[in-house]
Amino acid sequence: MLPILIATSVILGAVLAYLLWVRDWDHWAKKGVPSPKPSFPYGNVKPIFDGKKTFGDFFDDIIKEWPEEPVIGFYSFFKPMLLLNDPDIINSVVVTNFPKFVDGAFELSSADSLFLNTSFWLKGHKAWKEAKSRFTPSFTSSKQKSMVPTMIDSVQRHFNYALSQKGTDPAEVFQAIKLMLNDSILRIAFSIEVDLIKEAKDADSQYKQLLDGDLFVDRQDIHLLFCTSHLASWYFKIRKLRLMSEERHNFYVEFINSCVEARKKSLEQRNDILQSIIAVEKEAVSEGKRAFTREEWASNMLTVMVDSTETAALVLKFILFAVAQNTKEQEKLRSELLKAGSSITDFDYDKIATIRRLDMVINESLRLYSPVLALGKICVETTKIGDVVVEKGTKVFIPISSLHMNPKYHEDPTKFNPERFEDMKSIRSCTFMPFGEGPRACLGQRYALLVLKVLLVQILLTYEVSLEDGYEGPLEFNKMSPFIAALKEEPKWKFTMLK
Ligand code: HEM
Numbered sequence: 040m041l042p043i044l045i046a047t048s049v050i051l052g053a054v055l056a057y058l059l060w061v062r063d064w065d066h067w068a069k070k071g072v073p074s075p076k077p078s079f080p081y082g083n084v085k086p087i088f089d090g091k092k093t094f095g096d097f098f099d100d101i102i103k104e105w106p107e108e109p110v111i112g113f114y115s116f117f118k119p120m121l122l123l124n125d126p127d128i129i130n131s132v133v134v135t136n137f138p139k140f141v142d143g144a145f146e147l148s149s150a151d152s153l154f155l156n157t158s159f160w161l162k163g164h165k166a167w168k169e170a171k172s173r174f175t176p177s178f179t180s181s182k183q184k185s186m187v188p189t190m191i192d193s194v195q196r197h198f199n200y201a202l203s204q205k206g207t208d209p210a211e212v213f214q215a216i217k218l219m220l221n222d223s224i225l226r227i228a229f230s231i232e233v234d235l236i237k238e239a240k241d242a243d244s245q246y247k248q249l250l251d252g253d254l255f256v257d258r259q260d261i262h263l264l265f266c267t268s269h270l271a272s273w274y275f276k277i278r279k280l281r282l283m284s285e286e287r288h289n290f291y292v293e294f295i296n297s298c299v300e301a302r303k304k305s306l307e308q309r310n311d312i313l314q315s316i317i318a319v320e321k322e323a324v325s326e327g328k329r330a331f332t333r334e335e336w337a338s339n340m341l342t343v344m345v346d347s348t349e350t351a352a353l354v355l356k357f358i359l360f361a362v363a364q365n366t367k368e369q370e371k372l373r374s375e376l377l378k379a380g381s382s383i384t385d386f387d388y389d390k391i392a393t394i395r396r397l398d399m400v401i402n403e404s405l406r407l408y409s410p411v412l413a414l415g416k417i418c419v420e421t422t423k424i425g426d427v428v429v430e431k432g433t434k435v436f437i438p439i440s441s442l443h444m445n446p447k448y449h450e451d452p453t454k455f456n457p458e459r460f461e462d463m464k465s466i467r468s469c470t471f472m473p474f475g476e477g478p479r480a481c482l483g484q485r486y487a488l489l490v491l492k493v494l495l496v497q498i499l500l501t502y503e504v505s506l507e508d509g510y511e512g513p514l515e516f517n518k519m520s521p522f523i524a525a526l527k528e529e530p531k532w533k534f535t536m537l538k
Pocket of ligand 1: 160342346347348350354410411474488
């Protein structure tokens, strides 16, 4: 009798669990919103978890099925989520109704407290606004202008070194790029002057964590973390998955706080990002607000350090790939640059700002290869999107790479055509958004564009960039990097010295 009772309870338990799991799978049908058919247990997101599709591919396929629908539902396991497929609706979420979608859909476990406190991940309007107010004064036009001489000095120093070695070896060129990006931000953010060429050769360098290895932990874990942090946060919380190793986490906390403490003790006033954030903190404290904690300092400066090195390096690779495949466009840009100067030392902020073609080539590369494939937001207050009522807690997604490749918004989208960015007014709002849009858009956009321009001027005035095998296809992305575009394999670069 007992075995029968146990078996019956197990079966009933399993049936109940199944019914609970699938009970919301008619959520979108009840609202008249189309959605692909879910299947147990993943709902619709199995290909992302299996590493067969990135978020970009996944959303592309859904949109292909319902190209004219402004919003399309899908299910992540048992949770209904919404894909936004209309620029006006996207605009209403990130601009007009911003307070109702203030939080990003990303979640992290407490193991990643450092990332959790960066403004990208911060939850709650008040906390985000406070973090943003710390940064904004560091990125004014006059501050950007004052950064350019440092960037130019740095690019020159590191490329001169590369050229004194095997200067056309791609490994040497990319090492120069990496060192330049790290050197620039160390000087601009902390006024730290250090010989990174020497440090990179020293196995015991204190800058090892900046210069060696991957920022993130092992690819398999990161894949799961990015999938689950958007789609199923309960999973990584149980597994305690983390983005960055504990060793690297501790390095950033120690390094950043030692800089902060040394600066606070010193009477010296520097014109750098650190000084500008210290000034914001001082003002906040004088108004009776609390000082920033060690972790807050580390988190905020971490964003600056990581995005201005890792993200910028990735984007530069995409731009170089695009101009390597489109040699005529590379020539056009080079001849524009040559009109302004023959070497990077002939350039300054104002000159760089007047070369429209630099912006056009960078924008077109970012359109074809957006590093952030999609953005997710959480609805924090029940609201109407178009004709659909979206309940508090629902995650909504903006398919950046699909918008960029949609022929409705960008004619002949697979073609590399910088001319489409000649008149920015002709680009419909929320159809080109590599840096996001609205109050929560990227804070470092202008820094990123400046440093990319300085590097591009240096590279295109030194080398002709091409691909060894004359590869003509698009860049292929690693499906195990579901959210941030990552190369499937390194293109076979060729850097030929210009005569
Ligand atoms: C080409 C390189 C970069 C790209 C493509 C990029 C892209 C993005 C995107 C898509 C977002 C999310 C926007 C949203 O949620 O609506 C973002 C946020 C952010 N980015 Fe960047 N970024 C880049 C470089 C940088 C740099 C160099 C910095 C810092 C110096 C930076 C700092 C930030 C910060 C602080 C946020 C959070 C903004 C907020 O939540 O208010 N980014 N970025």
